[in-house]
Structures are given as structure tokens and as C-alpha cells.
Amino acid sequence: MSQSEPQIVRLQANSKDANGKKILKDKLKVGIVGATGMVGQQLIRMLKDNPWFEITKLAASAGSAGKSYQDSVAGRWFMDFAIPASVGALTVVDAEKLDLVVEGVDIVFCAVSLDKPSVLKLEDELAKRGVFVTSCNSANRMDALVPMMIPAANADHLKVLELQRQTRGYSTGAIIVKSNCSIQSYVIAMTALKQFGIKQIFVHSEQALSGAGKTFATWPEMVENVIPYIGGEEQKSEQEPLKIWGEIGPGGIDHATSPKIQAKCVRVAVSDGHTAYVNAQLNSAVDRKTILSKWSEFKGVSGDLSELPSAPKQIIHFQDAPDRPQPKLDVMTENGMAVTAGQLTVNEDWVRFTALAHNAILGAAGGAVLATELAVANGYVFRRVPVKTAASAIS
Secondary structure (H helix, E strand, C coil): CCCCCCEECCCCCCCECCCCCECCCCCEEEEEECCCCHHHHHHHHHHCCCCCEEEEEEEECCCCCCCEHHHHCCCCCCCCCCCCHHHHCCECEECCCHHHHHCCCCEEEECCCCCHHHHHHHHHHHHHCCCEEEECCCCCCCCCCCCEECHHHHHHHHHHHHHHHHHHCCCCCEEEEECCHHHHHHHHHHHCCHHHCEEEEEEEEEECHHHHCCCCCCCHHHCCCEECCCCCHHHHHHHHHHHHCCEEECCEEECCCCCEEEEEEEEECCCCCEEEEEEEEECCCCCHHHHHHHHHHCCCCCCCHHHCCCCCCCCEEEECCCCCCCHHHHCCHHHHCCEEEEEEEEECCEEEEEEEECCCHHHHHHHHHHHHHHHHHCCCCEECCCCCCHHHHCC
8 A cells, every 4th residue: 555545444354352352453653743741641641552553753842843752751751651662762843844743644643732723723734634633622622523522422423524524625634622621521421311311410520730731740839729710611511511412414513402501610639530520400300220220331322432442341430438439549440541420319300429530531632542443443544654565454
């Protein structure tokens, strides 16, 4: 296969590994734009051992360009694992040199810190150059042609990529985007209950420092502190679920008109993990046993996600202890890719519970990788980079 003859990626038919995960014979080449930041580092966590993806390109600002990745993050590596040798040795490229960014890669994960117009231009230009773009930025979230993915809740929204490519003239390129990290826990938990109908949701979200790209070392003012305001966060928490729960229409994704959501978002002195305190009214009464059953059995609304490499074995875990979930104890459940729920009470059609999700893993980097795996599995990603043999090129 030549560079000018990209082909849709195909999984090996009916083949799974020892853990029940689907197999992709030849890894796809991926790049990370914004690789030195907090989300970029979390993307390295999620990609370094992924059986489908290989990191071959890292891009950042001009100040980091030309350095090895190891040197570019010296003194500001925030992860709890060592930089893989193969990643640390890569030379960082200038994120503004887009032809160089896309050279030799099939997929680009975008996690830049830029204003909205700059992000829109960047991601559009990357898609025009033929790569599949998975965005961890907010700029494209409300675009009707860009699926805002929480794979457990709206896997079917990937179908809008056909209209996106047709409308924007992308050939092999496309753009998907992750939702706000604050909505992962309660949207996934409520999606599992959607069959009962949802009238309204009141949610109070306590959000960790890493959601702002900070640590206690870089934000000492947060020690023993709560900040009762996060700019724009409440609006996102109220609006984004309606797109997640929307339907594809002639012009793209139409937002759902219900439920009504009221959100309060505060920043708290926690390193990782956004905790949501939820009061929701359903259209019909439901009992506690039924809710627990729906949560434990939930595999996603459009098929079993557990066959994808980054997916958890169980999406929603319930902790029955009265003082759980807690970020310190539960945030890394299923390697940070699961929701932990607790404190469930039911009063006829009202449901109250607490839900916790890792904002930087499930809510950002891990969710982005899982959404990309889902796109690969459903035939929306093209292989642009030649593989060693013609036989393996179509595997």
C-alpha cells in the first residue's frame, strides 16, 4: 500500500486475545499535539501499552520543538510512571508545522492550550490533511457535524462522520471530540437509566485540580481550599449532556430537548477525580434493586464496549459503604476508566446518588483513546501509513 492509497482499517474477523479484546494486527501510527501538557501526558499513559496504537509523533510549542521529549518535560512530568524510553527519545516537532505533524501518522490526538478560533482552525487543517483527529479540546463540542463522544452513551453518533466528510470535503480525515470531564460520571450513570425517562437532573460537581491542568505544587492556593466558581463549567454541564443524548438529523446531531439540567460546579482540594452529587427525577417510579441491576449490567447503549483495548470490564461499579465513593480510594477503579457510584437512595420517581470518575483518564485522555478505538472498530479510521506487507495492510 502506498501513501496515496489509504484504506479503511479492518479488525481481524472474530479474533480476540486472551482478555477478550479485539485484535488489530498492525498498529496504527499516532501523534499527540500538545504532548507536553497534562492531558498530553495522560495520553501517553493510555497509549504507551495500547495494542492498537503506536506513538510516533509528538508536537508542542516552538519552545519545545527540536528537543527530545524527555528533555522537553524535564521538571514538569506529572505522571506516576516513567516516560517510556521510545517516547522520551522522540524529537518534539513544532505544532504549527502541520505538514510535519501529520507526516507518517494515521491519527492525531489534539490536546493543545489555545483559544477557540485557533483550535477550530488547527483541527480542521489536520483533518484536511487526511488524519483522523480526536480532540480533547472544547472548541468543536457544539458543532452539529462533530460527534462529542462518551462511547458508553452515544456510540451511534459516529455515523455523523459520513455527513461531516461529505460536507467539509475531508477525504480520509475526520474530527471527533471528547465531552467535558465534569459530566462523565453522572451522564454514564443516567444513560444506564434512560429507559425510565429522565425529567430533570440537579447536579453538584466537585472538581479536582487536574481538571484545570494543575497540581498542588503548581497551585498552592488550593491547599485546604474550595473555589465555588469555575468559569463556563456549569453551562457545559447543563448543555453537553443534551447533545450526548441527541439524535442525528439531516444537518447533523440535534440536541435532546430534555431533561432539564441544573448544575453547580466547584473546584476542591483533590488531585484527581470529579465527584457528582445527583438528584434526578424519572418519568416513572423505579426501585433501588432495579437501578443497581441496570448499573451492574450496563455495557453501553450500542454494543459491548469491553471488547475494546481501553474499555473497563465493568463500566459502573457500585460501592455500598455509606462513605463511598472517595477519590483517594476509588478514582483508579479499572485503571481510571470506570465510574464508581454510591449513596443511592430512591423515593418513587426520584433517584439520588453520588458518582465519581477520573477526570483526566475517563474524562479526557482515556475517554479519547476509547472513542478512537470505537471509531476504528466501526470502520471510520483510515490507515495512511504503509505497513510491511500487502497482506497485513488490510488486516
